Amino acid sequence: MASPSTQHTERYFVPAPSAWPFLLTVGLVTLVIGVAGYLEDSNIGPAPVIIGAALAIFIIFRWFQGIVRESESGLYGTQVDRTYRWAMSWFIFSEVMFFAAFFGALYYARLLSVPWLAGEGSKLATHLTWWPDFEATWPTGGPAGLGGPFETIPAFDVPLLNTLILLSSGFTITMAHHALKDDKRRNCVLWMWATVALGCAFLYFQAEEYIHAYTDLNLTLGSGIYGSTFFMLTGFHGMHVTLGTLMLIVITLRLMKGHFKPESHFGFEGVAWYWHFVDVVWIGLFIVVYWL
Amino acid sequence: MAKHGWRGGWFGTRPAKLAAGAALALAALSAHAYTQSSGGYNTPVGVTEISREVYGLHMLIYWVCVVIGVLVFGTMIYSIIFHRRSKNPKPADFHESTTVEIIWTAIPFVILIAMAVPAAATLIRMEDTRNADMSVKITGYQWKWEYEYLGEDLRFFSTLTPELNKARQLRSGVDVTQVPNYLVDVDNPLVLPVGKKVRFLVTSNDVIHSWWVPEIAVKKDAIPGYVNEVWTRIDEPGTYRGVCAELCGRDHGYMPIVLKAVPEAEFEAWLAQQKGQEVASAAPVTATDVPVAAAAPAEPAPEQQMAAAEPAESESAGLSKDELMAKGESVYKANCMACHQANGAGLPPSFPSLVGSAVVKGPADAQIAQVLKGKNLMPPFAQLSDPDIAAVITYTRNAWGNDAGVVQPAQVAAQR
Amino acid sequence: MAHQETHADHGHDDHAHHGPEKGIMRWIKTTNHKDLGTLYLFFAFTMFFIGGLMSLVIRAELFVPGLQFVDPEFFNQMTTLHALVMIFGGVMPAFVGLANWMVPMMIGCSDLALPRVNNWGFWILPFAFGLLLSTLFMDGGAPAGGWTMYPPLVLQTGNAFPFLIFAVHLMGISSITGAINVVVTILNMRAPGMTLLKMPLFVWTWLITAYLLIAVMPVLAGAVTMLLTDKYFGTSFFTASGGGDPVMFQHIFWFFGHPEVYIMILPAFGIVSTIIPTFARKALFGYDSMVYATASIAFLSFIVWAHHMFTVGMPLAGELFFMFATMLIAVPTGVKVFNWVATMWRGSITFETPMLFALGFVFLFTIGGFSGLMLAVTPVDFQYHDTYFVVAHFHYVLVPGAVFSIIAAVYYWIPKWTGRMYNEFWGKVHFWLSAIFINITFFPQHFAGLAGMQRRVPDYAVQFTDWNVMSSVGAFGFFIAQFIFIFNMLASCFGWFGRRQDLPDRVWEGAHGLEWTVPSPAPYHTFEDPPRIGEGELTAVHDEVDALDHHRLA
Numbered sequence A: 001m002a003s004p005s006t007q008h009t010e011r012y013f014v015p016a017p018s019a020w021p022f023l024l025t026v027g028l029v030t031l032v033i034g035v036a037g038y039l040e041d042s043n044i045g046p047a048p049v050i051i052g053a054a055l056a057i058f059i060i061f062r063w064f065q066g067i068v069r070e071s072e073s074g075l076y077g078t079q080v081d082r083t084y085r086w087a088m089s090w091f092i093f094s095e096v097m098f099f100a101a102f103f104g105a106l107y108y109a110r111l112l113s114v115p116w117l118a119g120e121g122s123k124l125a126t127h128l129t130w131w132p133d134f135e136a137t138w139p140t141g142g143p144a145g146l147g148g149p150f151e152t153i154p155a156f157d158v159p160l161l162n163t164l165i166l167l168s169s170g171f172t173i174t175m176a177h178h179a180l181k182d183d184k185r186r187n188c189v190l191w192m193w194a195t196v197a198l199g200c201a202f203l204y205f206q207a208e209e210y211i212h213a214y215t216d217l218n219l220t221l222g223s224g225i226y227g228s229t230f231f232m233l234t235g236f237h238g239m240h241v242t243l244g245t246l247m248l249i250v251i252t253l254r255l256m257k258g259h260f261k262p263e264s265h266f267g268f269e270g271v272a273w274y275w276h277f278v279d280v281v282w283i284g285l286f287i288v289v290y291w292l
Numbered sequence B: 001m002a003k004h005g006w007r008g009g010w011f012g013t014r015p016a017k018l019a020a021g022a023a024l025a026l027a028a029l030s031a032h033a034y035t036q037s038s039g040g041y042n043t044p045v046g047v048t049e050i051s052r053e054v055y056g057l058h059m060l061i062y063w064v065c066v067v068i069g070v071l072v073f074g075t076m077i078y079s080i081i082f083h084r085r086s087k088n089p090k091p092a093d094f095h096e097s098t099t100v101e102i103i104w105t106a107i108p109f110v111i112l113i114a115m116a117v118p119a120a121a122t123l124i125r126m127e128d129t130r131n132a133d134m135s136v137k138i139t140g141y142q143w144k145w146e147y148e149y150l151g152e153d154l155r156f157f158s159t160l161t162p163e164l165n166k167a168r169q170l171r172s173g174v175d176v177t178q179v180p181n182y183l184v185d186v187d188n189p190l191v192l193p194v195g196k197k198v199r200f201l202v203t204s205n206d207v208i209h210s211w212w213v214p215e216i217a218v219k220k221d222a223i224p225g226y227v228n229e230v231w232t233r234i235d236e237p238g239t240y241r242g243v244c245a246e247l248c249g250r251d252h253g254y255m256p257i258v259l260k261a262v263p264e265a266e267f268e269a270w271l272a273q274q275k276g277q278e279v280a281s282a283a284p285v286t287a288t289d290v291p292v293a294a295a296a297p298a299e300p301a302p303e304q305q306m307a308a309a310e311p312a313e314s315e316s317a318g319l320s321k322d323e324l325m326a327k328g329e330s331v332y333k334a335n336c337m338a339c340h341q342a343n344g345a346g347l348p349p350s351f352p353s354l355v356g357s358a359v360v361k362g363p364a365d366a367q368i369a370q371v372l373k374g375k376n377l378m379p380p381f382a383q384l385s386d387p388d389i390a391a392v393i394t395y396t397r398n399a400w401g402n403d404a405g406v407v408q409p410a411q412v413a414a415q416r
Numbered sequence C: 001m002a003h004q005e006t007h008a009d010h011g012h013d014d015h016a017h018h019g020p021e022k023g024i025m026r027w028i029k030t031t032n033h034k035d036l037g038t039l040y041l042f043f044a045f046t047m048f049f050i051g052g053l054m055s056l057v058i059r060a061e062l063f064v065p066g067l068q069f070v071d072p073e074f075f076n077q078m079t080t081l082h083a084l085v086m087i088f089g090g091v092m093p094a095f096v097g098l099a100n101w102m103v104p105m106m107i108g109c110s111d112l113a114l115p116r117v118n119n120w121g122f123w124i125l126p127f128a129f130g131l132l133l134s135t136l137f138m139d140g141g142a143p144a145g146g147w148t149m150y151p152p153l154v155l156q157t158g159n160a161f162p163f164l165i166f167a168v169h170l171m172g173i174s175s176i177t178g179a180i181n182v183v184v185t186i187l188n189m190r191a192p193g194m195t196l197l198k199m200p201l202f203v204w205t206w207l208i209t210a211y212l213l214i215a216v217m218p219v220l221a222g223a224v225t226m227l228l229t230d231k232y233f234g235t236s237f238f239t240a241s242g243g244g245d246p247v248m249f250q251h252i253f254w255f256f257g258h259p260e261v262y263i264m265i266l267p268a269f270g271i272v273s274t275i276i277p278t279f280a281r282k283a284l285f286g287y288d289s290m291v292y293a294t295a296s297i298a299f300l301s302f303i304v305w306a307h308h309m310f311t312v313g314m315p316l317a318g319e320l321f322f323m324f325a326t327m328l329i330a331v332p333t334g335v336k337v338f339n340w341v342a343t344m345w346r347g348s349i350t351f352e353t354p355m356l357f358a359l360g361f362v363f364l365f366t367i368g369g370f371s372g373l374m375l376a377v378t379p380v381d382f383q384y385h386d387t388y389f390v391v392a393h394f395h396y397v398l399v400p401g402a403v404f405s406i407i408a409a410v411y412y413w414i415p416k417w418t419g420r421m422y423n424e425f426w427g428k429v430h431f432w433l434s435a436i437f438i439n440i441t442f443f444p445q446h447f448a449g450l451a452g453m454q455r456r457v458p459d460y461a462v463q464f465t466d467w468n469v470m471s472s473v474g475a476f477g478f479f480i481a482q483f484i485f486i487f488n489m490l491a492s493c494f495g496w497f498g499r500r501q502d503l504p505d506r507v508w509e510g511a512h513g514l515e516w517t518v519p520s521p522a523p524y525h526t527f528e529d530p531p532r533i534g535e536g537e538l539t540a541v542h543d544e545v546d547a548l549d550h551h552r553l554a
């Protein structure tokens, strides 16, 4: 039978009414209108993009500031903590599915469409009618060799280096976590800066690679299906690393301000999870995009 | 023609008629359904072994559903009637029974297996395109079909007839119920021999289309850059109609298919005579001397020309303005009028006016490029011959008070 | 739906306890699940109306053969927007609104887990659809490539194109945040004693729906992103000459698209499973198998997507696999239908409006399911595909399916929301008109489709006239009938016609569940101190449930 819960449960924290979400939406929408205008080269100029982005970033900043304040002033009980854990896990799951779409495209291109265009499977007629002298190779710019001939980036070169960098960053952040748990703040902060540094190093090499690809290798977004999948996958991953690095920096600064307790520090763990996710995605990239 | 009088009656859509409802409708419909053997309300039985099998499967699964439906709905109606509170004030209180639940999980499962087996068998037969007697390559364009008899160097376009094209315009003022074969008639039908296994190679030149003739139970998507294979063997001579079944833009509803199945001898004759045309039409032709087309349209069907006459024409550089204007007008009617309208005013915003338009007044090369490549909603017209494109561009640059000079086939050729 | 401000600050004045703000700001800034539920429902309502108007443009043009009113291009724009508005603006937000209102009250918690995110998820929607609908006024008009957005056709869209893509992205963000919120709430906020297998089925179906949403909305986002780069950044995902394949888009789209259609029906199953027991005065038959059936439908929905693509020329093995997998879905769905019938069996049934719509759902959804099963048979689908038979199929599952369930839910819970009973007579009138007209609208489309009328055309061969005349008449009738509903509901919201707030907590004497243990109208804050649920209260027979009286909770 139901009865008022006798044992003391602290109430679940319900935030006060807030204008952040609404303003964030306004910012985002202004931003996309600006981008859309740019894509359809209408003459609305960069104003909406700048204003929108600025507003969005500002609000996100304020929003998280608020969350930090609430959390530090002890409004979040264990149940709220669990909420954030669940929410972060599901959010990462949705990110995984987003990458899945592009990995799926890569899979489809390599195992289905390219061989088909070369006449394999049930698609001989396709080959003979449209692309008689196309052979299935990977990498490929497609039957029409879109984007012209290009070279690819060897896996066991910078990409390998980047792999090592990300792996070790996974290690450093774990060390930081342990340090935080046994309340060794200085070490923790040091490990965190190390992680940040590794993240930046990764981004630096990635940028180098892109420049190299565009200038020397003639490998571009337009280089047929190879260029498309290569840049979409690595590009979106790069964006996630950038985001992750920013999050790491924020967390580190918070650590330096003395935030988080050895026993409860989900802000830290959430970012760590995210970083590991970015890490794992890269392993996938390294194997199927660069290596195989 | 009873049907027309009857139709006419419909047009007032008198409520009485409406009330008369399906029964009446079916009776009259079956008379002139474009899918004859459909009776106007069902999947056509069709004229091939496969189409009959498909029809069989269709009816089988249909009856399976009907029977299950009767049982399920019957039970529901029973308890709605007899287990209402007035009849049954005290509800029973059972709320599970593993045995029952296992049974009604198992039975549908079995039914489905029984359904899947014959379906799979038919499907496997449908997909077997091996050792065909002849092959026809079908290419979809926005918005027409091109047929190429492989190995016979015969290829031609098949387009909605000019009459229908006129009748189907917005508020054309034509009573379409009086137009025979409204929306399902073409200038040049696909002609095939009965009794032969014909393999179709279906592909597309621009967006995805889908080649569908219900009477032979063939529907295959036409995918740009890819070729799909499908086959048929038609038993009975006759005219079988179909439509494009994949949304392909503005005139998706106006690219029908007409398939004429004829005895083999007749087919051979037709083929020979068509090839005759090919030779004869080395000089610029008008559709009128193409028998198939002559049947329907009085106006020229330009696709016919370019299909046949390309080589000869592209040599004949330097046409006079009048030549170009005359030719251009017919090309315009057949290819551009649907969107840009006869008076060139277009239908803004989707279809810009050509009267004094920047593109038309601007540099010729830009306009040629746009006609060849297309832009947004405007499909590419690269399939037209250089002279046709030169002509139609000249026409747009000089009709409706425009005055932007002449374009020669050579200029077009230069941009290909 | 105007909550009583009086209720707003009953209980304890601790800092985490907020009454609503005043005026418009209440709705812009609210973090309250009831306010947001209300916003979602009014938004969905508006979208249903707009989408309905678009469908009337379609039906008006198709009334008789010949092109009378609109240019074919504009017709295609209507078809495309109609679908996007109805699916992403109508059905999905309506279900999210119902989840907002009911899930916390059903599992006994004070609000959704992430109230601010909840607010964000809602406010994205009006902007997203503002973007989408604004394309109607752009050069080249609105997107006209069908809601399935197949390339290369969709790449011919004019200035509207990026707005379409970004609108879809925004809807995706909204759905994902909403879904995460629901999942977390259900997994983390259940009242003590509310074990998973005690949760009301509406909560269960929403849990699984939310999981589907989180799994597939990002995939849609990825797909449209590739469209964007193909059009503007020279990628060639969907271009053969670059080694891509237009059909690849269809695979990715339908990997989202098929689960999407179950996203639009699972919550409906939950609603029907809640309403039928109430008015049959008998516990739901086979609660557990209902849960398992829902789960297996969700699982299967990931491996059947290519049944939308039987004609693209897949390898034979693929066609066979997707045929078998698709047919399988009939089994768990059948279990649900049978369980509903068994629940009614030897019950003590009354036929208030929510029950009428629930029963209408069971009949008409099943018909739509049958046609779905027919479509699953690959060789026959070659005949059905892209004809009005398909249009008839999915409208049967969507309109008398999803939409009827939403209407039923609103009738069922509006007394709890507003404290005012709707008008039963007009409710019944609304049901019968809707049920009759919806069949007049969509049943003839089966025949038109079978006889060869293809989809997405503004005009048709004369032979199809009769079917289309009926369909159009039905469509207008159905649309008009909805005004009865709108007025009936608004009257309860705003107390028109002197409707009083004089309802008991348990509005329906046969109803079970925690939401019936709080006052009507439900106070602005409910279950801030979670109730405790003991053995078998939620599925058990009535008098036990009375033990959950809110007086003892307060």
Ligand code: HEA
Pocket (backbone or CB within 6 Å): B064, B065, B068, B072, B108, B109, B111, B112, C148, C261, C262, C264, C265, C307, C308, C309, C326, C327, C329, C330, C331, C333, C334, C335, C337, C365, C366, C367, C368, C369, C370, C372, C373, C375, C376, C377, C381, C384, C385, C386, C390, C393, C394, C397, C398, C401, C402
């Ligand atoms: C709410 C939405 C919804 C739902 C629930 C369904 C349910 C089903 N759908 Fe439907 N479908 C759509 C929405 C939906 N569909 C939409 C929107 C499209 C078109 C998209 C577009 O192209 O624009 C579509 C298209 C579509 C196609 C593609 C048609 C084509 O384009 O060629 C197919 C093919 O297999 C299909 C199959 C099914 C099946 C097998 C089910 C099954 O889940 C049905 C199962 C239910 C039953 C079978 C009835 C009850 C069961 C019993 C009483 C048990 C006993 C019964 C038997 C054993 C027969 N659907």
Ligand code: HEA
Pocket (backbone or CB within 6 Å): C041, C042, C044, C045, C048, C049, C051, C052, C053, C055, C056, C058, C059, C079, C080, C082, C083, C084, C086, C087, C090, C091, C094, C145, C146, C147, C148, C391, C395, C398, C399, C402, C403, C406, C407, C410, C441, C455, C456, C457, C458, C471, C475, C478, C479, C482, C485
């Ligand atoms: C949920 C989805 C949904 C809904 C509700 C509808 C509703 C209707 N649809 Fe829809 N339709 C689609 C989804 C939907 N449709 C899709 C996906 C397509 C395919 C598009 C494509 O090919 O790309 C389509 C295509 C489509 C076509 C084919 C167009 C073509 O192929 O060219 C037609 C033609 O008759 C049509 C007609 C109608 C009609 C008359 C209704 C009427 O039912 C409209 C009247 C309904 C209302 C007025 C809403 C009433 C609801 C309420 C009042 C609920 C209250 C709400 C709350 C309380 C929150 N639709």
Ligand code: CUA
Pocket (backbone or CB within 6 Å): B140, B141, B143, B208, B209, B210, B244, B245, B246, B247, B248, B249, B251, B252, B253, B255
């Ligand atoms: Cu071609 Cu539709």
Ligand SMILES: [Cu+2]
Pocket (backbone or CB within 6 Å): C257, C258, C261, C304, C305, C307, C308
């Ligand atoms: Cu499906």
